[in-house]
Amino acid sequence: MAVKHEELSADQLRHYCDPASLSFDSTEELQPLEGTVGQDRGVSAVKFGFDIKTCGFNMYVSGPTGTGRNSTVKAFVAEQARTEEVPSDLCYVHNFKDADSPNAIILPPGMGCSLVKDMDELVGHAKDEIPRAFESENYESRKNELLNGVQQQRNQALAELQKQAEQMGFAIEMTSIGIATIPLDQHSKPLSREDFDKLQQSRKAQLEESSRKLQESIQQVLAKARKLEKEASDTIGKLDREVGLFAIGHSLDELREKYAAYPEVGTYLQQIQENMMDNLDDFKAAERPKAAIPGLEGLIPEPSFDRYKVNLMVDNEHQEGAPIVFENNPSYYNLIGRVDFRARLGALTTDFTMIKAGALHKANGGYLILQAMDVLTSPLSWDALKKTLRSGEVRIENIAEHYGLIPTSTLKPEPIPVDVKVIIIGNPFIYHLLYAFDEDFRKLFKVKADFDTEMARNDEHVEKYAQFIAGRVQEDKLKQFDKSGVAKIVEYGSRLIQDKEKLSTRFIEIADIVSEASYWASRNGNDLVMAEDVQKAIDQKIYRSNLIEQKIQELIEEGVIMIDTQGEKVGQVNALSVYSIGDYMFGRPSRITARTYIGKSGVTAIDRETKMSGPIHDKGVLILSGYLASKYAQDKPLPLGASVAFEQLYEGVEGDSASSTELYALLSSLSDLPVNQEIAVTGSVNQKGEIQPIGGAIQKIEGFFEVCKAKGLTGSQGVIIPHQNVRHLMLKEEVVQAVRDGKFHIWPVATVEEGIEVLTGVPAGEKDESGRYPADSVHGRANGKLEEYARILKEFGRAEEEEKKPEEEMRKAA
Numbered sequence: 001m002a003v004k005h006e007e008l009s010a011d012q013l014r015h016y017c018d019p020a021s022l023s024f025d026s027t028e029e030l031q032p033l034e035g036t037v038g039q040d041r042g043v044s045a046v047k048f049g050f051d052i053k054t055c056g057f058n059m060y061v062s063g064p065t066g067t068g069r070n071s072t073v074k075a076f077v078a079e080q081a082r083t084e085e086v087p088s089d090l091c092y093v094h095n096f097k098d099a100d101s102p103n104a105i106i107l108p109p110g111m112g113c114s115l116v117k118d119m120d121e122l123v124g125h126a127k128d129e130i131p132r133a134f135e136s137e138n139y140e141s142r143k144n145e146l147l148n149g150v151q152q153q154r155n156q157a158l159a160e161l162q163k164q165a166e167q168m169g170f171a172i173e174m175t176s177i178g179i180a181t182i183p184l185d186q187h188s189k190p191l192s193r194e195d196f197d198k199l200q201q202s203r204k205a206q207l208e209e210s211s212r213k214l215q216e217s218i219q220q221v222l223a224k225a226r227k228l229e230k231e232a233s234d235t236i237g238k239l240d241r242e243v244g245l246f247a248i249g250h251s252l253d254e255l256r257e258k259y260a261a262y263p264e265v266g267t268y269l270q271q272i273q274e275n276m277m278d279n280l281d282d283f284k285a286a287e288r289p290k291a292a293i294p295g296l297e298g299l300i301p302e303p304s305f306d307r308y309k310v311n312l313m314v315d316n317e318h319q320e321g322a323p324i325v326f327e328n329n330p331s332y333y334n335l336i337g338r339v340d341f342r343a344r345l346g347a348l349t350t351d352f353t354m355i356k357a358g359a360l361h362k363a364n365g366g367y368l369i370l371q372a373m374d375v376l377t378s379p380l381s382w383d384a385l386k387k388t389l390r391s392g393e394v395r396i397e398n399i400a401e402h403y404g405l406i407p408t409s410t411l412k413p414e415p416i417p418v419d420v421k422v423i424i425i426g427n428p429f430i431y432h433l434l435y436a437f438d439e440d441f442r443k444l445f446k447v448k449a450d451f452d453t454e455m456a457r458n459d460e461h462v463e464k465y466a467q468f469i470a471g472r473v474q475e476d477k478l479k480q481f482d483k484s485g486v487a488k489i490v491e492y493g494s495r496l497i498q499d500k501e502k503l504s505t506r507f508i509e510i511a512d513i514v515s516e517a518s519y520w521a522s523r524n525g526n527d528l529v530m531a532e533d534v535q536k537a538i539d540q541k542i543y544r545s546n547l548i549e550q551k552i553q554e555l556i557e558e559g560v561i562m563i564d565t566q567g568e569k570v571g572q573v574n575a576l577s578v579y580s581i582g583d584y585m586f587g588r589p590s591r592i593t594a595r596t597y598i599g600k601s602g603v604t605a606i607d608r609e610t611k612m613s614g615p616i617h618d619k620g621v622l623i624l625s626g627y628l629a630s631k632y633a634q635d636k637p638l639p640l641g642a643s644v645a646f647e648q649l650y651e652g653v654e655g656d657s658a659s660s661t662e663l664y665a666l667l668s669s670l671s672d673l674p675v676n677q678e679i680a681v682t683g684s685v686n687q688k689g690e691i692q693p694i695g696g697a698i699q700k701i702e703g704f705f706e707v708c709k710a711k712g713l714t715g716s717q718g719v720i721i722p723h724q725n726v727r728h729l730m731l732k733e734e735v736v737q738a739v740r741d742g743k744f745h746i747w748p749v750a751t752v753e754e755g756i757e758v759l760t761g762v763p764a765g766e767k768d769e770s771g772r773y774p775a776d777s778v779h780g781r782a783n784g785k786l787e788e789y790a791r792i793l794k795e796f797g798r799a800e801e802e803e804k805k806p807e808e809e810m811r812k813a814a
Contacts, residue, residue, distance in 0.1 A: 037455070066506035067452065084321050085365070086320070334358055336358045355411065370422065479529050492538060501727055563591060571595060573591075593645055602625050620662070631689075660681060667778055670782035681755065689751050697729060720749055
């Protein structure tokens with residue numbers, strides 16, 4: 001007696017959106033969507049992450065691409081930053097004590113630019129006023145007075161020395177190497193070497209003694225002259241500093257008064273004053289020194305005043321609120337800053353003016369937004385970011401210091417304190433990896449904002465969908481959508497998420513269809529985007545990606561891939577699987593066969609034995625043994641050997657959605673009941689025989705429908721699915737219409753018993769009071785065969801024992 005089960009009606013296969021239920025005629029009447037829709041959890045977490053200011057509460061925004069992660073963060077950070085204070089300007093200046101370690105100066109917004117201007121004006125003023133001061137008559141008069149006084153004292157000392165020499169019988173002569181003494185004769189004329197040699201020995205000794213004493217006097221005079229010159233030089237130096245300070249002192253005093261509230265600027269100005277006074281010659285209007293080799297004058301550098309400049313690294317003068325930095329290329333240097341070099345005469349040189357700000361400097365006092373993959377795949381960037389957040393300061397370092405075998409000399413700028421909120425946007429997989437394997441991540445990114453891929457399909461969210469479409473139309477200057485086109489987009493949103501009661505929040509895919517539908521509306525000559533334009537866009541999107549599906553379909557039609565869609569076979573069932581090729585998924589049927597025989601090996605999965613299956617599939621196969629044992633091995637051992645295989649499978653198989661199909665094939669083989677080949681099956685099973693939901697139900701059903709359509713619809717073909725998957729059905733309208741016309745069928749089942757009854761048309765059977773299945777039921781037939789297997793196996797074992805007895809007796813006798 002055939003058993004019939006309830007089928008799904010056409011109305012249960014797709015959740016239509018009635019255009020008449022929409023409150024508008026076209027999107028021209030709607031305001032563009034503002035804010036984020038359907039992400040209450042994620043939005044709440046983002047808001048919390050922005051509001052909390054405790055250290056370590058940086059944010060990781062998690063979710064698939066296209067769920068509104070970036071737009072939500074941008075909207076919130078713009079609103080939050082607008083209400084916050086503008087952060088300080090960041091400057092670097094020359095360190096006059098250690099030129100390799102430039103000093104950092106932090107000033108209120110706008111003051112950095114003012115300091116740059118003031119220092120440029122100070123240097124310009126010094127260049128003008130200092131030469132003018134040294135060219136004045138007063139300076140020349142005082143300088144000459146000092147020099148004349150020294151010259152007079154020097155001349156007086158030389159005159160006294162000359163007088164002393166004459167008294168001692170000597171003359172003195174000034175030479176290029178010093179003062180020479182020359183002995184005189186009685187006529188006060190210089191003695192020649194010959195005349196000196198003719199003198200008596202006593203006279204020679206007298207002259208030598210006098211010469212020695214005279215040399216002592218000469219040394220004293222020279223020492224006094226050097227002392228006078230040094231005193232004169234010091235006095236002139238003091239005079240120069242006095243004149244130089246007089247020239248620019250008032251300018252420095254004005255700056256000290258202006259920046260009195262900033263001690264680090266006061267210290268810097270004092271260092272500048274000392275350095276300028278020590279290097280007054282750089283400011284004097286003197287001729288450039290001449291080169292030792294004519295023609296090389298250009299190689300002699302001009303005096304440099306760069307040391308008095310201010311490197312305004314971050315200027316927040318025109319900033320409104322806290323800064324927001326989206327760093328799309330977070331390389332090591334782009335993140336923490338760098339020190340550039342310039343080439344000169346074949347050598348690379350640098351100074352504090354070549355220090356460049358990184359994203360952390362620019363975002364200081366505000367928000368830094370990074371993409372997880374970008375920062376993690378850039379060498380050293382992730383470590384640099386964590387060090388900065390841990391220490392609370394950003395330190396500019398040359399990457400060669402990390403990898404270089406030989407230390408290189410470069411600048412080591414003073415670290416700058418940072419207070420920045422870092423927001424990393426990435427997918428959930430990266431978050432879980434970082435949380436599991438990076439302890440610093442847990443401490444530094446304590447706020448997780450999860451963005452979902454789905455939201456409830458209700459009137460409010462349907463309206464938001466329409467507003468989103470209106471926004472895209474306005475932003476990209478597309479054609480306005482008729483309400484029928486909007487309704488079709490809503491249905492597409494449910495199909496994307498494979499749930500009749502939900503809508504996809506991956507708005508990037510919705511936006512793509514909106515743009516493509518506008519294109520096809522233009523091609524079709526429609527003023528508004530209609531439902532047929534949207535459907536055309538969906539069909540064409542599939543057409544661009546389904547080449548492999550089409551090739552497989554052709555192989556099935558040609559019989560290369562053997563799939564039966566008519567007739568009945570024992571131990572053979574059509575299974576359904578899903579193939580994913582990047583942006584496209586499709587279903588295709590596969591043939592599963594099972595063979596049963598007498599044995600004790602249990603169920604053998606050929607795919608598992610050949611290592612062509614994954615662990616989830618292997619688990620599903622092992623569950624089959626548990627189900628068979630619970631049904632047939634309660635009063636006897638399970639005398640079963642069985643093999644199950646995917647036929648014509650040349651790649652790996654994974655997942656347990658075919659486990660119910662494999663079980664149906666085994667039950668068919670055990671009961672010798674043929675399976676209707678017009679029906680395909682999907683669904684996993686547990687040890688109790690309950691059918692469990694699976695993924696890709698839409699693609700699996702449509703894949704088998706395409707095969708049946710190609711081979712000819714008989715009116716009896718269809719698919720068995722888990723009853724839990726009914727809510728996931730958003731089948732294309734062609735399949736819905738075929739069901740409506742009675743050309744295709746879909747059966748939801750909850751247990752293996754329901755499924756085997758649909759496939760065989762025979763009742764599965766339930767145990768009676770005596771624990772026996774009805775003989776003509778599926779379980780009764782299967783149990784009867786297993787009892788026959790057990791009897792044969794028992795008799796075969798007894799025969800073996802009888803054969804072994806004579807051998808045992810002979811062995812004992814021997």
